[in-house]
Amino acid sequence: MHSLKALINRYQLGSLLLLTLLLVVALPLSLDIFRLNLVGKYLTYAFVAIGLVMLWGYSGVLSLGQGVFFGLGGYAMAMFLKLEASDPESTKIQSTPGIPDFMDWNQVTELPTFWLPFKHFPFALAAVIALPTLLAWIISFAMFKRRVGGVYFAIITQAVALIVSVLIIGQQGYTGGVNGMTDLKTLLGWDIRTDSAKYILYFVCVGMLIGTILLCRWIQISKLGTLLLAMRDKEDRVRFSGYDVANFRIFAFCLAAALSGIGGALFTLQVGFMSPSFVGIVPSIEMVIFAAVGGRMSLVGAVYGALLVNWGKTVFSESFPDLWLFLMAALFIGVTMAFPMGLAGVWTDKIVPWWKSRRTAVGKSSPAVSKPEAKPRVEPTGPATPDIPPGVNGQGA
Numbered sequence: 001m002h003s004l005k006a007l008i009n010r011y012q013l014g015s016l017l018l019l020t021l022l023l024v025v026a027l028p029l030s031l032d033i034f035r036l037n038l039v040g041k042y043l044t045y046a047f048v049a050i051g052l053v054m055l056w057g058y059s060g061v062l063s064l065g066q067g068v069f070f071g072l073g074g075y076a077m078a079m080f081l082k083l084e085a086s087d088p089e090s091t092k093i094q095s096t097p098g099i100p101d102f103m104d105w106n107q108v109t110e111l112p113t114f115w116l117p118f119k120h121f122p123f124a125l126a127a128v129i130a131l132p133t134l135l136a137w138i139i140s141f142a143m144f145k146r147r148v149g150g151v152y153f154a155i156i157t158q159a160v161a162l163i164v165s166v167l168i169i170g171q172q173g174y175t176g177g178v179n180g181m182t183d184l185k186t187l188l189g190w191d192i193r194t195d196s197a198k199y200i201l202y203f204v205c206v207g208m209l210i211g212t213i214l215l216c217r218w219i220q221i222s223k224l225g226t227l228l229l230a231m232r233d234k235e236d237r238v239r240f241s242g243y244d245v246a247n248f249r250i251f252a253f254c255l256a257a258a259l260s261g262i263g264g265a266l267f268t269l270q271v272g273f274m275s276p277s278f279v280g281i282v283p284s285i286e287m288v289i290f291a292a293v294g295g296r297m298s299l300v301g302a303v304y305g306a307l308l309v310n311w312g313k314t315v316f317s318e319s320f321p322d323l324w325l326f327l328m329a330a331l332f333i334g335v336t337m338a339f340p341m342g343l344a345g346v347w348t349d350k351i352v353p354w355w356k357s358r359r360t361a362v363g364k365s366s367p368a369v370s371k372p373e374a375k376p377r378v379e380p381t382g383p384a385t386p387d388i389p390p391g392v393n394g395q396g397a
Contacts (some may be wrong), residue, residue: 047263051256073261180275295342
């Protein structure tokens with residue numbers, strides 16, 4: 001029993017269990033399929049927020065371009081889905097059947113070479129992780145090996161987000177341009193637009209999210225996680241101890257990119273499209289806000305941050321279409337100023353100490369149960385001698 005409790009505390013399984021009950025039981029039972037699909041979309045952003053916890057919170061590296069990796073993962077999945085939806089039978093009215101519709105509109109008469117591997121689902125799955133990771137490795141290797149970090153690295157990642165979004169929009173004939181890739185219908189012949197498919201995709205997303213949290217928590221409690229924290233707080237000491245700080249930062253950046261790519265692929269499956277509006281500077285900054293609101297040191301808090309911010313965006317835009325941007329700005333500023341460590345900081349610094357102090361106060365105020373006073377026991381000093389009447393010597397006559 002003691003070892004089980006220690007395991008729960010070590011991996012913070014208590015908060016993860018509450019999150020699992022919320023996502024697996026409470027929300028599916030209380031929401032209709034439309035709202036549940038919205039929650040599934042919000043959870044795809046949580047993959048990016050978890051990656052930022054590992055990158056920003058544990059490694060001290062702030063990236064303002066995570067939308068690039070989210071978009072790359074989403075486009076890798078969208079390319080496979082678009083090719084599946086562009087079979088010759090479905091596109092027979094086009095000038096060139098068998099290619100995506102946006103290519104036909106832009107007078108592209110042959111499927112580009114770099115599109116051909118995406119006809120295979122295993123390659124598309126591998127590309128969801130490999131493409132973001134490869135780009136992240138190129139950027140981080142070029143920067144961190146030259147000891148470029150801090151605000152300079154954040155600005156560079158922001159510039160990369162701008163470049164990639166402009167590139168996607170400019171190559172309209174190959175990427176779909178500003179409209180992106182739409183009308184994604186099936187996955188290996190399975191219609192992803194039905195209600196049952198949306199339920200399945202939601203639970204797949206939840207399962208992968210929980211697995212991601214466990215993986216990142218395992219990294220945090222390992223020696224690697226300790227070195228990431230040490231690198232964040234005392235970089236020079238880690239370097240003087242013989243470790244290559246650049247390699248640790250490259251690992252953290254690539255891990256965050258891979259998680260973002262997974263989130264982008266799940267987003268494409270659940271929403272049914274992918275566009276450059278999720279790649280640029282604005283969505284990248286919003287993704288940082290998810291982690292900041294939830295708590296940049298908490299994996300579970302990052303999920304709550306993504307849910308809260310996106311839920312607020314949906315509610316405000318529906319109820320106050322003219323004011324929702326101001327309300328969102330007020331939410332961000334208020335949370336950041338009042339709770340610098342996010343929702344997780346409120347829990348650990350406010351609620352938990354209050355609960356402990358309340359339990360202590362209740363324990364002190366409850367009257368002690370008085371036990372009945374025991375009577376003193378008198379021990380005999382010698383053998384008891386009964387009183388014998390006179391004339392009786394104890395023998396029979």
